[in-house]
Amino acid sequence: xxxxxxxxxxxxxxxGIGPRQARRFVHYLLSERQAxxxxxxxxxxxxxxxxxxxxxxxxxxxxxxxxxxxxxxxxGNPARDRATLFIVEKDADIENIERxxxxxxxxxxxxxxxxxxxxxxxxVRVHELVSRVDRxxxxxxxxxxxxxxxxxxxxDHTRLLLQEKLLPMSEGFNFKITSLGRGLSTGSELEYADPxxxxxxxxxxx
Amino acid sequence: xxxxxxxxxxxxxxxGIGPRQARRFVHYLLSERQAxxxxxxxxxxxxxxxxxxxxxxxxxxxxxxxxxxxxxxxxGNPARDRATLFIVEKDADIENIERxxxxxxxxxxxxxxxxxxxxxxxxVRVHELVSRVDRxxxxxxxxxxxxxxxxxxxxDHTRLLLQEKLLPMSEGFNFKITSLGRGLSTGSELEYADPxxxxxxxxxxx
Amino acid sequence: xxxxxxxxxxxxxxxGIGPRQARRFVHYLLSERQAxxxxxxxxxxxxxxxxxxxxxxxxxxxxxxxxxxxxxxxxGNPARDRATLFIVEKDADIENIERxxxxxxxxxxxxxxxxxxxxxxxxVRVHELVSRVDRxxxxxxxxxxxxxxxxxxxxDHTRLLLQEKLLPMSEGFNFKITSLGRGLSTGSELEYADPxxxxxxxxxxx
Amino acid sequence: xxxxxxxxxxxxxxxGIGPRQARRFVHYLLSERQAxxxxxxxxxxxxxxxxxxxxxxxxxxxxxxxxxxxxxxxxGNPARDRATLFIVEKDADIENIERxxxxxxxxxxxxxxxxxxxxxxxxVRVHELVSRVDRxxxxxxxxxxxxxxxxxxxxDHTRLLLQEKLLPMSEGFNFKITSLGRGLSTGSELEYADPxxxxxxxxxxx
Numbered sequence: 001x002x003x004x005x006x007x008x009x010x011x012x013x014x015x016g017i018g019p020r021q022a023r024r025f026v027h028y029l030l031s032e033r034q035a036x037x038x039x040x041x042x043x044x045x046x047x048x049x050x051x052x053x054x055x056x057x058x059x060x061x062x063x064x065x066x067x068x069x070x071x072x073x074x075x076g077n078p079a080r081d082r083a084t085l086f087i088v089e090k091d092a093d094i095e096n097i098e099r100x101x102x103x104x105x106x107x108x109x110x111x112x113x114x115x116x117x118x119x120x121x122x123x124v125r126v127h128e129l130v131s132r133v134d135r136x137x138x139x140x141x142x143x144x145x146x147x148x149x150x151x152x153x154x155x156d157h158t159r160l161l162l163q164e165k166l167l168p169m170s171e172g173f174n175f176k177i178t179s180l181g182r183g184l185s186t187g188s189e190l191e192y193a194d195p196x197x198x199x200x201x202x203x204x205x206x
Numbered sequence: 207x208x209x210x211x212x213x214x215x216x217x218x219x220x221x222g223i224g225p226r227q228a229r230r231f232v233h234y235l236l237s238e239r240q241a242x243x244x245x246x247x248x249x250x251x252x253x254x255x256x257x258x259x260x261x262x263x264x265x266x267x268x269x270x271x272x273x274x275x276x277x278x279x280x281x282g283n284p285a286r287d288r289a290t291l292f293i294v295e296k297d298a299d300i301e302n303i304e305r306x307x308x309x310x311x312x313x314x315x316x317x318x319x320x321x322x323x324x325x326x327x328x329x330v331r332v333h334e335l336v337s338r339v340d341r342x343x344x345x346x347x348x349x350x351x352x353x354x355x356x357x358x359x360x361x362d363h364t365r366l367l368l369q370e371k372l373l374p375m376s377e378g379f380n381f382k383i384t385s386l387g388r389g390l391s392t393g394s395e396l397e398y399a400d401p402x403x404x405x406x407x408x409x410x411x412x
Numbered sequence: 413x414x415x416x417x418x419x420x421x422x423x424x425x426x427x428g429i430g431p432r433q434a435r436r437f438v439h440y441l442l443s444e445r446q447a448x449x450x451x452x453x454x455x456x457x458x459x460x461x462x463x464x465x466x467x468x469x470x471x472x473x474x475x476x477x478x479x480x481x482x483x484x485x486x487x488g489n490p491a492r493d494r495a496t497l498f499i500v501e502k503d504a505d506i507e508n509i510e511r512x513x514x515x516x517x518x519x520x521x522x523x524x525x526x527x528x529x530x531x532x533x534x535x536v537r538v539h540e541l542v543s544r545v546d547r548x549x550x551x552x553x554x555x556x557x558x559x560x561x562x563x564x565x566x567x568d569h570t571r572l573l574l575q576e577k578l579l580p581m582s583e584g585f586n587f588k589i590t591s592l593g594r595g596l597s598t599g600s601e602l603e604y605a606d607p608x609x610x611x612x613x614x615x616x617x618x
Numbered sequence: 619x620x621x622x623x624x625x626x627x628x629x630x631x632x633x634g635i636g637p638r639q640a641r642r643f644v645h646y647l648l649s650e651r652q653a654x655x656x657x658x659x660x661x662x663x664x665x666x667x668x669x670x671x672x673x674x675x676x677x678x679x680x681x682x683x684x685x686x687x688x689x690x691x692x693x694g695n696p697a698r699d700r701a702t703l704f705i706v707e708k709d710a711d712i713e714n715i716e717r718x719x720x721x722x723x724x725x726x727x728x729x730x731x732x733x734x735x736x737x738x739x740x741x742v743r744v745h746e747l748v749s750r751v752d753r754x755x756x757x758x759x760x761x762x763x764x765x766x767x768x769x770x771x772x773x774d775h776t777r778l779l780l781q782e783k784l785l786p787m788s789e790g791f792n793f794k795i796t797s798l799g800r801g802l803s804t805g806s807e808l809e810y811a812d813p814x815x816x817x818x819x820x821x822x823x824x
Contacts, residue, residue: 002680003668007661015646016639024633026665027709030678034666043625045659047644048652050621060648062620091645093396100404146411151390181389181410184357185403188391190299197391198306204387204410205352208474209462213455221440222433232459233503234427236472240460249419251453253438254446256415266442268414297439505808512816558823563802593822595799596769597806597815602711609803610718616799616822617764 004030056132058125059091059108074098080105083143085136087129087162089150097148104146107132112149112158120161130165137173144176151182210236262338264331265297265314280304286311289349291342293335293368295356303354310352313338318355318364326367336371343379350382357388416442468544470537471503471520486510492517495555497548499541499574501562509560516558519544524561524570532573542577549585556588563594622648674750676743677709677726692716698723701761703754705747705780707768715766722764725750730767730776738779748783755791762794769800 004026011022029037051060054072061072074080074094084104088094094106110123120126136142147162149155163177170177182200184193193201210232217228235243257266260278267278280286280300290310294300300312316329326332342348353368355361369383376383388406390399399407416438423434441449463472466484473484486492486506496516500506506518522535532538548554559574561567575589582589594612596605605613622644629640647655669678672690679690692698692712702722706712712724728741738744754760765780767773781795788795800818802811811819 003661003664004678004680007658007665010658010661013646015642021634023713024710027678028631028633029662029665030669030709037662037666040625040628041659041663043621043628044647044655044662046621047625047647048655051648060622060645062622064620088396090397091648092642095641096397096399096401097404100401100408102404102408146408148396150395151392152395155395178411180404180407181387181412183387183389183391183406183410185389185391185394186357186400186406189356189358189361190294190354191296191302193302194392195302195306198303198308198386200389200392201386202306202308202352204389204412205384206387206410208476209455209458210472210474213452213459216452216455219440221436227428229507230427230504233472234425235456235459236463236503243456243460246419246422247453247457249415249422250441250449250456252415253419253441254449257442266416266439268416270414297442298436301435500808502809508809508811508813509816512813512820514816514820558820560808562807563804564807567807590823592816592819593799593801593824595801595803595818595822597801597803598769598812598818600803601768601770601773602706602766603708603714605714606804607714607718610715610720610798612801612804613798614718614720614764616801616824617796618799618822 057094057106057108058110058128059094059106075105079103082136082141084146085133085142085144086146086148088148089155089158093148109158112152112154113161115154115157124158126162126165129162130169133166133169133173137169137175140173142173142175144178145170147177147179149179151180260314263300263312263314264316264334265300265312281311288342288347290352291339291348291350292352292354294354295361299354315364318358318360319367321360321363330364332368332371335368336375339372339375339379343375343381346379348379348381350384351376353383353385355385357386469506469518469520470522470540471506471518487517494548494553496558497545497554497556498558498560500560501567505560521570524564524566525573527566527569536570538574538577541574542581545578545581545585549581549587552585554585554587556590557582559589559591561591563592672726675712675724675726676728676746677712677724693723700754700759702764703751703760703762704764704766706766707773707776711766727776730770730772731779733772733775742776744780744783747780748787751784751787751791755787755793758791760791760793762796763788765795765797767797769798 007026007029008019008022011017011025012019014022029040050062052063052069053060054075055070056075057072059072063069081104086097086102086104086106087109088097088106089109089112091108094108107129109129110125111121113120113124133142133145145166147159149159159179166177181204182197183204184197184201188197190198213232213235214225214228217223217231218225220228235246256268258269258275259266260281261276262281263278265278269275287310292303292308292310292312293315294303294312295315295318297314300314313335315335316331317327319326319330339348339351351372353365355365365385372383387410388403389410390403390407394403396404419438419441420431420434423429423437424431426434441452462474464475464481465472466487467482468487469484471484475481493516498509498514498516498518499521500509500518501521501524503520506520519541521541522537523533525532525536545554545557557578559571561571571591578589593616594609595616596609596613600609602610625644625647626637626640629635629643630637632640647658669680670687671678672693673688674693675690677690681687699722704715704720704722704724705727706715706724707727707730709726712726725747726743727747728743729739731738731742751760751763763784765777767777777797784795799822800815801822802815802819806815808816
């Protein structure tokens with residue numbers, strides 16, 4: 001396989017990229033100067049050397065001092081509210097939630113659990129979450145866990161599984177388990193809302 | 207103007223229909239037999255004779271006895287919970303909400319109030335709503351008004367205006383004013399949710 | 413079935429209209445005054461009385477004198493070039509082609525022939541076309557038939573069938589049978605053109 | 619700027635990629651193993667070392683022998699028809715045209731000339747094209763130049779400019795200048811075709 005084919009195949013693995021766009025990326029890179037390609041090549045190589053997975057929340061972050069850091073900017077920030085733990089599916093969720101002004105801590109689960117899977121996939125960090133909650137719970141540091149899963153079938157499936165695992169701990173350690181409110185999202189019109197959303201919006205009316 | 211042009215113009219007034227689709231409607235009718243056109247013509251003519259606007263909720267309904275009925279099937283149903291009044295923008299909202307299992311009564315406002323308008327448009331039945339609430343409130347029959355406006359800027363603007371009007375009455379007559387819960391609607395993913403929706407989902411978490 | 417349901421069902425038969433939009437049409441009509449509904453009802457009723465199907469090209473047109481006319485404005489116009497006959501699928505095609513400046517006559521086929529159908533559907537006027545061509549051919553009035561079918565599989569299937577039928581007549585009466593040129597349509601980019609279109613564009617290069 | 623930000627910015631320069639998708643690419647790479655990132659980094663670095671711009675047609679190709687090759691697989695193939703030169707805008711056009719079975723040679727122009735630009739942009743290889751045509755024309759090797767520009771306003775503008783430049787040479791060297799046929803592209807329906815496309819389809823009817 002030649003180097004154009006090879007790079008096309010690597011770009012096809014990128015999220016949301018098909019064969020045609022992968023090929024356009026390669027043509028774009030071919031039309032650039034070699035210096036620009038070396039820049040990009042170096043930036044990709046650097047990514048692993050300058051980033052680390054946070055020991056606490058498991059999201060990826062950029063290290064300012066390569067030798068020492070093990071905590072991301074949020075977990076290492078003493079001003080954050082350590083009593084509230086927001087469980088999210090993936091790193092990108094955290095970036096989006098930060099814009100809403102949330103001030104607690106996060107735990108990045110790594111994904112949702114497929115409906116068909118008999119056991120929890122390796123990339124979903126349920127084991128790591130239980131350890132984390134066990135540690136924080138023992139230290140009486142935890143008051144609330146927010147289950148921030150997507151409002152999808154797979155998100156709901158994962159949420160129910162986590163609730164089952166966490167419920168005994170919540171009683172032992174005395175913390176709440178909450179889920180994000182369901183209802184009308186910004187821009188919704190009642191004429192087009194699904195019955196489920198209307199029911200939820202009625203339940204959470206205030 | 208010929209009859210093809212004239213009918214095209216009338217179809218162009220239909221919601222969501224542009225000139226091209228209006229014309230396709232006319233071609234479709236031309237390709238049908240005259241009997242089919244007379245059927246449609248009659249059905250449109252009948253609409254006004256067999257329907258009435260409910261004296262209570264202002265939605266349109268089909269009369270089974272042309273002489274007598276003045277109440278729609280919901281307002282005339284003694285089994286509905288008369289203590290809860292759900293204010294909606296339009297008739298189509300009611301049909302959709304019914305699917306979610308709501309058992310109270312409705313009031314059809316007729317539309318939302320544009321942000322720019324200096325006074326409340328004639329088609330928005332704020333005056334009629336105030337009369338209705340005054341009557342039901344005096345009879346101590348009302349416990350809750352649910353403001354079921356769309357989660358849009360214009361919906362919010364209308365909601366604030368109604369709250370202002372209804373607040374003094376709610377104190378005098380001792381009923382609650384609530385709004386539909388905001389949060390994640392079915393299918394929402396956190397990565398793509400707007401900050402407003404995330405804030406609301408955090409506020410209504412449970 | 414009540415008159416709202418009934419009218420909804422009639423609107424669902426309109427081209428491109430589903431149950432939800434059919435219902436919105438009914439709500440729109442309900443919100444109008446009775447006078448507006450009677451206008452629409454009358455316009456639909458009038459359609460059949462003021463229109464006729466052209467005896468020559470089979471398209472629908474508006475009669476100015478109800479008693480007499482049998483030819484549409486194009487077929488009845490002595491200035492049109494009677495030597496060129498443009499076969500089209502439907503009335504709406506003619507309106508669109510007129511904008512391109514074509515000055516000959518048309519014949520409206522009524523539709524395309526489905527690939528699976530063992531015989532030609534009744535609504536496709538192949539028999540009428542053959543009679544027309546026979547008459548015009550005998551009179552030595554015809555120099556060219558343009559087959560203006562869509563560039564789709566069903567359009568091509570219909571085109572081949574018509575060519576087969578018309579070929580013997582074209583030899584007997586000495587007229588040409590042509591098809592619309594295939595190639596790049598306005599706005600096409602070569603990167604995204606299908607191989608078929610590129611082949612055609614190469615064949616018709618000039 | 620940290621390495622996540624930096625890489626996000628480099629991906630934002632990719633064709634069709636906005637800030638959100640650029641960020642998803644970085645998250646995807648972060649979630650991969652370092653070995654996968656090094657693979658990608660190397661493939662991008664290799665691109666410039668294993669590829670060259672063809673001396674004849676100016677498209678990029680993969681060298682099998684890094685030391686020697688100067689011609690791409692098409693220009694270096696003695697079986698191709700050297701009498702026909704297909705002028706295209708960009709490399710991706712060639713890959714697409716090859717699927718249609720064209721057997722001549724190409725010249726990759728590098729882009730189209732913007733309507734507003736007072737002079738021909740540096741990346742449009744008009745000068746190189748003129749040299750090429752001069753050489754092939756002198757050798758009496760050229761019988762036809764096909765102008766394969768997009769059927770867009772900018773494509774037409776570029777085509778007219780090239781015709782002007784090439785016309786005197788075509789007379790001197792006795793070759794034809796042709797343009798791709800315009801007409802219905804595969805899938806077109808007459809009802810929705812623009813007047814320009816219908817006019818072209820009528821002109822190229824056969």
